[in-house]
Amino acid sequence: MINFDFDYYQAENAKEAIYKYLELSEKNEENVLYYNGGTEIITYARKNKIEFSALIDIQNILECSVLKNNQKQIIIGASVSLNMIIEKNYFPLLSDSCKGIADHTTRNQITIGGNLTGKLPYKEAVLPLLVGDVELKIMTQNGIKIKKINQLFDKRLQLEPEDILLQIIVDKNVIDLPYVQIREVKQSEIDYPIMHLVALKQNDKIKASLSSLCAFPFRDKNLETIINDNKLTRREKIDQIVNNLPVPISSNYRGGKDYKEMLFRNSLNSCLDQLGSGI
Amino acid sequence: MKTYKGKKEISLNVNNEIYKVIVKPNETLLNILRDKLELTGPKAGCENGDCGACTVLINDKPFKSCIALAVEMEGKDITTIEGLKKTKIQKAFIDKEGYQCGYCTSGFIVNAYALLNKYKKPNETQIKDWLNSNLCRCTGYEGIERAIKKVIDNR
Numbered sequence: 001m002i003n004f005d006f007d008y009y010q011a012e013n014a015k016e017a018i019y020k021y022l023e024l025s026e027k028n029e030e031n032v033l034y035y036n037g038g039t040e041i042i043t044y045a046r047k048n049k050i051e052f053s054a055l056i057d058i059q060n061i062l063e064c065s066v067l068k069n070n071q072k073q074i075i076i077g078a079s080v081s082l083n084m085i086i087e088k089n090y091f092p093l094l095s096d097s098c099k100g101i102a103d104h105t106t107r108n109q110i111t112i113g114g115n116l117t118g119k120l121p122y123k124e125a126v127l128p129l130l131v132g133d134v135e136l137k138i139m140t141q142n143g144i145k146i147k148k149i150n151q152l153f154d155k156r157l158q159l160e161p162e163d164i165l166l167q168i169i170v171d172k173n174v175i176d177l178p179y180v181q182i183r184e185v186k187q188s189e190i191d192y193p194i195m196h197l198v199a200l201k202q203n204d205k206i207k208a209s210l211s212s213l214c215a216f217p218f219r220d221k222n223l224e225t226i227i228n229d230n231k232l233t234r235r236e237k238i239d240q241i242v243n244n245l246p247v248p249i250s251s252n253y254r255g256g257k258d259y260k261e262m263l264f265r266n267s268l269n270s271c272l273d274q275l276g277s278g279i
Numbered sequence: 280m281k282t283y284k285g286k287k288e289i290s291l292n293v294n295n296e297i298y299k300v301i302v303k304p305n306e307t308l309l310n311i312l313r314d315k316l317e318l319t320g321p322k323a324g325c326e327n328g329d330c331g332a333c334t335v336l337i338n339d340k341p342f343k344s345c346i347a348l349a350v351e352m353e354g355k356d357i358t359t360i361e362g363l364k365k366t367k368i369q370k371a372f373i374d375k376e377g378y379q380c381g382y383c384t385s386g387f388i389v390n391a392y393a394l395l396n397k398y399k400k401p402n403e404t405q406i407k408d409w410l411n412s413n414l415c416r417c418t419g420y421e422g423i424e425r426a427i428k429k430v431i432d433n434r
Contacts, residue, residue, distance in 0.1 A: 001305060001306055001307060001310045002305040002306075002307075003305075004305065005285070005303065005304070005305055006304055006305060007282070007283065007284045007304060008282075008283040008284075008304035008348065008350050009280055009281070009282055009283075010280060010281040010282075010283075010350075010351075011280055012280060016280050020280060038346065038347065038348065038351075039328055039346050042307065042328075042345075042346045042347075042348070043327050043328055043346060046326065046327070047327075055304070057351065059351075083340075099408075102328075103331075103411050103412035104341075104408050104409045104411065104412045105331060105334060105341045105342065105343055105390060105409075105412035105413075106328055106343060106346075106412065108337075108340045108341060108342055109342055109343070109346065109347065189411065190411055
């Protein structure tokens with residue numbers, strides 16, 4: 001039981017969800033949240049870490065529940081569960097990255113949209129999407145817009161509060177590319193990561209994204225320039241990457257800064273071994 | 280748009296029976312099952328989605344009922360341990376002593392039942408992946424594993 005009252009709305013389409021959001025938040029200055037899976041909202045609410053007066057459930061919106069493997073694209077609705085993504089395995093790098101999130105039973109409930117737009121800083125499902133340069137289909141109050149994820153993701157998805165992430169569109173050119181996915185945990189397999197590195201090789205260039213090493217997930221073009229600079233030795237590449245992170249490595253009880261740096265260096269080494277770039 | 284404000288009567292299909300029950304949006308499925316439908320098989324353990332003692336099936340897939348809202352459940356088929364009658368996995372848990380204090384047992388059985396429904400002969404990786412969702416504070420994992428393997432071996 002959540003120890004405060006709230007209203008619950010089940011939207012049948014994205015437009016009515018947005019109108020309801022605007023109506024509730026503008027007229028009544030209510031704190032409204034979209035509900036898409038709910039694992040994070042319910043656990044945070046039970047601990048009094050968040051409060052809201054209304055939830056708008058978007059899981060019944062048709063566009064949000066599709067999972068299609070078309071000729072040129074894979075369309076993943078924002079309400080598709082992580083287990084469904086893993087089982088269908090249309091984008092193996094995404095499947096592998098989702099396997100580490102929570103446990104099997106909970107992954108029946110966690111949706112990809114929830115993972116991307118929630119408050120938790122890990123957002124591990126975003127890593128393959130950043131290196132895959134996917135597009136996002138978003139319902140705004142002015143209609144649908146489609147944008148590259150790399151234009152929208154800065155620490156988190158930069159959406160207006162009333163916007164609804166409808167779908168993720170993956171170009172099938174990226175799904176069979178060679179990739180590396182390294183997820184380090186402290187002890188239990190089911191835990192938030194100490195560090196999660198994802199890298200993909202396209203047109204002889206490595207693209208990489210990271211979660212949990214620093215305060216937020218990111219893909220950084222400068223780091224990719226270094227990792228793909230064939231004038232540098234492997235040692236120089238790794239040193240320069242570590243010294244040019246866009247934000248400092250964070251320390252927490254799962255791992256101190258030095259330990260995380262060591263894991264990161266080893267992971268970069270494995271990444272370069274497997275994707276064959278550098279000396 | 281369906282709207283739920285304050286107390287409202289909803290229909291829940293639990294173990295193939297339709298229950299009319301009055302719920303509030305802030306009540307979890309676990310609260311309703313235990314406190315209003317008196318189905319106390321799903322246990323309140325961590326109530327944080329970690330331990331799996333509250334596991335039920337929703338449309339044949341395992342879910343943790345402590346992190347699902349009751350109002351979400353209209354139109355879905357819910358199965359609790361009380362809905363499983365004389366299944367092979369229940370017998371195997373008895374035969375192989377897949378329990379100690381018993382608090383986690385219903386969650387484990389419901390999850391294992393779903394696993395064995397999905398795969399005729401699940402491999403070690405699948406068993407581990409699925410069963411990692413449940414915790415046994417008595418650490419009686421070996422008996423649980425033996426019970427699942429007994430069902431698989433007899434197939």
